[in-house]
Structure formats: C-alpha cells, structure tokens
Amino acid sequence: MNSIGMAVLIGLVAVFAMLDSRLLGRLNFEQPLVTSTIIGILLGNPAAGLASGATIELMSMGLVQVGAATPPDMVMGGIIATSFAILTGSDPETAVAIAIPIAVLGQLLGVTFRTIIAALGHRADAAIEKGNFREATNYHILWGTILYSTMYFIPVFLAIYLGTDFVQAVVDAIPAWITAGLNFAAKLLTAYGLALLLSMMASKGMMVFFLLGFFACAYLGLDVTGISIFGVLLALILLSIKGSGSAAAAGVDDDYDPLEDEDF
Secondary structure, rough: OOHHHHHHHHHHHHHHHHOOOOOOOOOOOOOOHHHHHHHHHOOOOOOHHHHHHHHHHHHHOOOOOOOOOOOOHHHHHHHHHHHHHHHOOOOOOHHHHHHHHHHHHHHHHHHHHHHHHHHHHHHHHHHHHOOOOOHHHHHHHHHHHHHHHHHHHHHHHHHHHHHHHHHHHHHHOOHHHHHHHHHHHHHHHHHHHHHHHHHHHHOOOHHHHHHHHHHHHHOOOOOOOHHHHHHHHHHHHHHHHHHHHHHHHHOOOOOOHHHHOOOO
C-alpha cells in the first residue's frame, strides 16, 4: 500500500473511533488499546500495535472527561503515535513520547471545533421554532458528524503522510497566546458544563446534599473517592429510614402508594 492510501486508511480508523462515543453508542473502539491494535493489524504488526496501545492506555486511564472539560485527545494521539512507532520500528515508550504532543494538539483542536459547532445548536433551535424538524436533525446528525469527522481525518492523514516532523512543527508554531486562550476557554466550558448540570439538579431536596459533599471535601480534606463512599452510605441510611416510614404509613392507610410519596 502506498503512503497516501495508508494515510487515508488510518484517517478513516480515527474517524470511526471518534464516532464510537458520539454516533455509534459506546463500543470502546475509541480506547487506545483497541485502536492501536487495529492500527497494528492494518500495518501488519499487531503485536507492536497491542504493545503500544497497552502503554498508551495506562497513561490515558487518568484522563476523564467531566461535564464540558476537554482532556488531551488520546484517541488521536494514540492512533498517530502507534502508527509512527510501527512505521519507524520504535518501541512503545517512544510511542508514548510521540502521543503526548499530538494529544495536546488534539485537545486544542477539540476546543476550537466545539466553539465552532456551537453555532449549529442555535441554528437547530431556530429550525425547530419554525417547525423544520428535518433541518434541525440534519444540523445535529449530519453536519455535526461531518465537521467532527473532518477534524479527525485531516490531522491524522497529514501526520501519517508528512511524518513526525510536520506534527512537531505544527505544535511548535502555535503561539503561546493561542494556547493560553484555548486553555482558558476549556476552563470556562468546564465551569459552564457543571453549572448546567447543577441547574438541572438544583432543588430544595438535592442542594443540601451537594453542599454537604462540597464543604466536606473543602474542610475535611476528603478526596472524591471518600466523599463518594460516604454518599453511598448516607443514601442507604436515608432509603432505610424512608422505607420504614413508608411501611408505617401503609399500615395506617391501605390506599397509600409509595410511588406517590413526594415528601423526600
């Protein structure tokens, strides 16, 4: 296979991995262990692909997307790094070293494209108000998918076709003020995403538990795992108390339905 055909094929794998969690459900094809193995099979060295994918997977396990937070893009980084490692005969450690700057570049591209496609949401809202539901569906399903696919295909294709020097030159050519601005935008998106989640959860019955967890984390020095454990235990205690109260109420009133109990 020539270099152009190889670059196109790897670019299509990247698009498929990206669509996994956005259009196809979540089949875990976007995990570096899976994508790197696929790349290894396509390039005729599945063992090297599996080794690179396992190493990159260990590094990416701590990168979790919460709300609108945008972590380094290990999907793009893992695919390009594994391809470079196999094509150049490098070891998995070298693949990790290559994956880091590419993942950061993918993070910056992700923030930029999320900013651009946000306009599609407003266009879809306008189409819904006019009753053009097919147009609104196209904005969400068709044009959003095309833009995201383009965002993945072009960088991966150029990186594989032009080589590591091209990727490093692109990363080095990004001005510091652009990087700082995109990082600041990513933090704003994170705060905005969490605010949207809280706006849906905010109620007299729920906010007290949110504030309890927040202040326990802030003043007791507990980490997220500790807060989660105490939250589960508190939920079990409250469910037990509520179950006892429901049983007592049912004994008094034969028409009592626990599903209609909205006091808690």
